[in-house]
Amino acid sequence: MDLAQLSDRILTGDRRALARAITLVESSRADHREQARELLERLRGSGREAIRIGLSGTPGVGKSTFTEAFGMMLLGQGLRVAVLAVDPSSARSGGSILGDKTRMDRLSREKDAFIRPSPSQSQLGGVARRSREAVALCEAAGFDVVIIETVGVGQSETVVAEMSDLFVLLLAPAGGDELQGVKRGIMEIADLILINKADGDLKATATRTCADYAGALRLLRKRPQDPQGFPKAMMVSALAGTGLTEAWDEMQALIGWRREAGWWERRRAEQARYWFDQEVRNALLSQLETGTARAALDRLGQAVAEGRVTPGAAAREMLETLSGQHTAV
Amino acid sequence: MDLAQLSDRILTGDRRALARAITLVESSRADHREQARELLERLRGSGREAIRIGLSGTPGVGKSTFTEAFGMMLLGQGLRVAVLAVDPSSARSGGSILGDKTRMDRLSREKDAFIRPSPSQSQLGGVARRSREAVALCEAAGFDVVIIETVGVGQSETVVAEMSDLFVLLLAPAGGDELQGVKRGIMEIADLILINKADGDLKATATRTCADYAGALRLLRKRPQDPQGFPKAMMVSALAGTGLTEAWDEMQALIGWRREAGWWERRRAEQARYWFDQEVRNALLSQLETGTARAALDRLGQAVAEGRVTPGAAAREMLETLSGQHTAV
Numbered sequence: 001m002d003l004a005q006l007s008d009r010i011l012t013g014d015r016r017a018l019a020r021a022i023t024l025v026e027s028s029r030a031d032h033r034e035q036a037r038e039l040l041e042r043l044r045g046s047g048r049e050a051i052r053i054g055l056s057g058t059p060g061v062g063k064s065t066f067t068e069a070f071g072m073m074l075l076g077q078g079l080r081v082a083v084l085a086v087d088p089s090s091a092r093s094g095g096s097i098l099g100d101k102t103r104m105d106r107l108s109r110e111k112d113a114f115i116r117p118s119p120s121q122s123q124l125g126g127v128a129r130r131s132r133e134a135v136a137l138c139e140a141a142g143f144d145v146v147i148i149e150t151v152g153v154g155q156s157e158t159v160v161a162e163m164s165d166l167f168v169l170l171l172a173p174a175g176g177d178e179l180q181g182v183k184r185g186i187m188e189i190a191d192l193i194l195i196n197k198a199d200g201d202l203k204a205t206a207t208r209t210c211a212d213y214a215g216a217l218r219l220l221r222k223r224p225q226d227p228q229g230f231p232k233a234m235m236v237s238a239l240a241g242t243g244l245t246e247a248w249d250e251m252q253a254l255i256g257w258r259r260e261a262g263w264w265e266r267r268r269a270e271q272a273r274y275w276f277d278q279e280v281r282n283a284l285l286s287q288l289e290t291g292t293a294r295a296a297l298d299r300l301g302q303a304v305a306e307g308r309v310t311p312g313a314a315a316r317e318m319l320e321t322l323s324g325q326h327t328a329v
Numbered sequence: 330m331d332l333a334q335l336s337d338r339i340l341t342g343d344r345r346a347l348a349r350a351i352t353l354v355e356s357s358r359a360d361h362r363e364q365a366r367e368l369l370e371r372l373r374g375s376g377r378e379a380i381r382i383g384l385s386g387t388p389g390v391g392k393s394t395f396t397e398a399f400g401m402m403l404l405g406q407g408l409r410v411a412v413l414a415v416d417p418s419s420a421r422s423g424g425s426i427l428g429d430k431t432r433m434d435r436l437s438r439e440k441d442a443f444i445r446p447s448p449s450q451s452q453l454g455g456v457a458r459r460s461r462e463a464v465a466l467c468e469a470a471g472f473d474v475v476i477i478e479t480v481g482v483g484q485s486e487t488v489v490a491e492m493s494d495l496f497v498l499l500l501a502p503a504g505g506d507e508l509q510g511v512k513r514g515i516m517e518i519a520d521l522i523l524i525n526k527a528d529g530d531l532k533a534t535a536t537r538t539c540a541d542y543a544g545a546l547r548l549l550r551k552r553p554q555d556p557q558g559f560p561k562a563m564m565v566s567a568l569a570g571t572g573l574t575e576a577w578d579e580m581q582a583l584i585g586w587r588r589e590a591g592w593w594e595r596r597r598a599e600q601a602r603y604w605f606d607q608e609v610r611n612a613l614l615s616q617l618e619t620g621t622a623r624a625a626l627d628r629l630g631q632a633v634a635e636g637r638v639t640p641g642a643a644a645r646e647m648l649e650t651l652s653g654q655h656t657a658v
Contacts, residue, residue, distance in 0.1 A: 037641045044639050133641070187516065216545045269634040276633040279644030280626070284613050284651075297609070304605040305598040310373050312366045312462070315608030322613075 001035060007042040013080070013142045015114050022116055025133040040133060043140040049268075050082070050139045050146045051255060054164030056157050056186065061172045062196045064103040066238040067147055071107045073244045079144040083107070085118035086131045086150045086160050114143065128159045129282075132275055135163050161189040162271055165264065166251060168192045171213070173206035187220060191231050191254060194247060198235035206235050225267070227257040287322060296321045330364060336371040342409070342471045344443050351445060354462040369462060372469040378597075379411070379468045379475045380584060383493030385486050385515065390501045391525045393432040395567040396476055400436045402573045408473040412436070414447035415460045415479045415489050443472065457488045458611075461604055464492050490518040491600055494593065495580055497521045500542070502535035516549060520560050520583060523576055527564035535564050554596070556586040616651060625650045 001024070009017035025036040057063045071081045083104070107113045116134065118127065131148065138146045148164055150156040161167050169190040193213050198206035213233040232250060236243030258264045288297055300314040309317075330353070338346035354365040386392045400410045412433070436442045445463065447456065460477065467475045477493055479485040490496050498519040522542050527535035542562040561579060565572030587593045617626055629643040638646075 037639070037645065040639045041642050044636065129641075136639075212544075212548060215541075216548055219541060219545055269636075272636070272640055273630050273634045275640035276630055276643050276647075277626075279640055280617070280647045281614060283644065283648050284616060285610060287613060288609070297606075301602050301605055305602045307373065307598075307601065310366070310369045310465075311601055311604035311608055312458075313370050314605050315612065316366065318605075318609045319612050 003035060003039050003042060007039060010043060010137065010141050011046060015141075018114060018137055018141045019116070021137050022134045025137065026130045036133065040136060043137070046140045048139050048142055050135075050143050051166075051251070052135060052139075052146045052148060052164045053251070054157070054160040054167040054189075055147055055149050055170065056151070056160065056167070057170030057196075059151065061170050062238050063149060063170055066170055066194075066196055066236070067149060068104040068107045069238040069241055070244050070247070071104070071113060071147065072110075073241075073248065074145055075107075075110055075112055077248075080112040080114075080142060081107075082114040082116070082138040082141075082143040082146045084116050084131060084134055084138070084146065084148050086127060086148060086156055114138065114141075128162075129275070129279065131159075132163045157186050157189060162274055165258075165267070166191045166254060168194060168247075168251075170194050170196050171209065172197055173202045173209045187216070191226075192247065192250060193217070193231065193233040194243075195233065195235045196238055198243065199237040199240040210235050225258060225261075225263045227254065227261075230254055293322060332364060332368050332371060336368060339372060339466060339470050340375060344470075347443060347466055347470045348445070350466050351463045354466065355459045365462065369465060372466070375469045377468050377471055379464075379472050380495075380580070381464060381468075381475045381477060381493045382580065383486070383489040383496040383518075384476055384478045384499065385480070385489065385496070386499030386525075388480065390499050391567050392478060392499055395499055395523075395525055395565070396478060397433040397436045398567040398570055399573050399576070400433070400442060400476065401439075402570070402577065403474055404436075404439055404441055406577075409441040409443075409471060410436070411443040411445070411467040411470075411472040411475045413445050413460060413463055413467070413475065413477050415456060415477060415485055443467065443470075457491075458604070458608065460488075461492045486515050486518060491603055494587075494596070495520045495583060497523060497576075497580075499523050499525050500538065501526055502531045502538045516545070520555075521576065521579060522546070522560065522562040523572075524562065524564045525567055527572065528566035528569040539564050554587060554590075554592045556583065556590075559583055622651060 006017055006021060010021055021039060024032055024039065027033070027036070055063065055067065057066075067083055071083065074081050104115055108115050118131070135146055135148060148160050150160045157167070167189045169186055169192070171193060173195055195206045195210045195213070198210075210233050217231050217233060234243060234247055234250065236247055238244075255264065258267070287293060296318055300309070300318055303309045304311050304314045335346055335350060339350055350368060353361055353368065356362070356365070384392065384396065386395075396412055400412065403410050433444055437444050447460070464475055464477060477489050479489045486496070496518045498515055498521070500522060502524055524535045524539045524542070527539075539562050546560050546562060563572060563576055563579065565576055567573070584593065587596070616622060625647055629638070629647055632638045633640050633643045
């Protein structure tokens with residue numbers, strides 16, 4: 001593969017080259033990894049930065065409909081939009097979200113849009129690294145906004161937050177004591193809570209839900225990276241197309257404030273450092289993934305869980321097993 | 330040190346032997362670590378289980394006053410009570426919380442109570458492991474309730490939750506828009522939110538605060554380990570001594586339900602497994618703590634943060650540095 005040529009084509013915004021490069025960073029073959037690293041090093045100096053929006057919401061909340069409507073609105077403002085998905089569940093099931101592009105029928109036919117389903121059949125650590133690298137490729141290809149979708153499963157929001165500039169939680173209207181099912185940890189990272197389906201019969205319920213979340217957000221500690229009034233709860237309707245421009249205005253206001261206050265740059269630097277640390281740590285911990293180590297870890301872990309040995313004594317035995325594999329610990 | 334004798338004395342509930350054993354597990358000397366592991370293995374078979382209560386609250390909320398009043402109430406019910414502190418800030422400052430036992434004047438003079446300040450001058454990973462081992466020693470010494478206090482700093486609540494059977498968040502009454510400063514992640518782990526100082530002039534404010542938090546808790550997703558009505562927000566007054574028995578009744582109800590439903594045992598097994606995994610991982614990652622590795626990590630991390638190299642390329646260079654130190658990666 002001619003990396004210089006691929007790199008040049010990505011810089012011109014060529015979507016086929018971009019798709020090919022993402023396939024490269026998704027591969028776990030050693031030679032592909034090496035090429036991917038070289039390609040990313042080549043593109044590092046492009047100086048291009050997109051606004052990276054993390055988006056989470058449980059199934060049924062209208063995430064695809066929202067992304068399509070929101071994306072079309074951005075295109076209408078002359079912006080180029082990429083949509084990526086991070087789906088840790090695909091690591092288990094082998095499936096992928098966004099696999100069916102017809103769910104974003106209009107957006108997928110626009111020349112200034114790029115939609116990429118999540119890679120399937122890989123581990124969460126791998127999904128995370130590849131998604132982060134795919135985001136970097138989209139930035140180099142000159143997209144103005146990159147939307148990184150995830151479903152609210154396990155640690156996926158945290159992972160997506162580490163590759164986003166702002167994080168949006170999409171919720172459906174819910175009446176009274178009906179539970180929303182908001183994962184607790186997500187309140188930690190949400191910058192904007194959007195109550196979708198604020199139309200027709202659901203309008204009144206959406207208004208109440210929005211007020212409930214605005215109240216809940218006020219009970220939490222203020223983060224230094226938040227200007228007055230953030231995190232914020234707002235209503236939108238992807239179906240009716242209402243509230244989308246207002247939501248984008250709020251995002252821009254938030255980003256503008258963070259840029260001026262130095263948070264944008266600081267956060268980007270912290271994220272780069274974070275991903276570097278993660279790669280180093282994952283490489284070290286990959287010693288535990290070999291067949292022998294894995295088997296010992298399972299056997300000793302089971303003994304610990306059953307109270308047959310203390311965690312400390314079992315850990316020492318585990319480390320001796322690893323040393324026996326000619327691995328210095 | 331005669332470990333057999335120390336072990337026997339701990340099993341009789343001897344507080345001086347317990348204190349000495351905790352000093353042993355707090356030491357980072359290799360021979361002490363070895364002795365600590367052997368001691369814990371000896372005591373493993375005691376079959377004694379305390380109710381381990383994680384307790385968090387920001388400074389000024391009345392944590393010491395609460396712990397003393399709550400502890401005295403438990404003693405009044407014929408129970409033996411141990412109080413430990415996990416203070417990650419001491420890893421930085423070299424200080425320790427609970428260092429001043431006079432803040433629990435009555436409790437510290439009771440023969441059925443045991444109070445231990447947090448170890449100072451060590452790293453969070455170390456603080457966590459030592460605290461967990463200190464809890465195990467208190468259980469072997471026959472204490473019925475172990476209260477593990479922490480301040481709401483960084484990851485400390487999560488660490489304490491991994492060594493507790495239930496987690497209590499202590500808050501002060503706050504009116505209207507006055508921010509409570511609840512760390513967002515803590516909603517993930519709290520089983521009981523207690524609004525302290527529900528007495529005198531603050532009674533009405535406490536009632537409103539309690540209702541606010543009860544409302545916020547209802548907006549969160551139900552966890553399978555929670556019976557109907559949990560997590561719960563309640564009012565107490567450590568000063569007036571009100572609500573303490575009621576809070577203890579709720580804790581017992583929660584624990585009783587979890588025992589019957591199998592959650593107690595499952596959680597204990599998961600925690601043991603978690604600590605085993607942590608010890609193994611920490612040992613592997615300790616490669617990064619040597620002088621040379623630390624310097625390379627800082628240098629490369631800085632280059633990554635400044636955008637002079639991609640995280641992937643820097644990670645590869647880091648791993649080559651580690652290999653050069655005769656460490657198989």
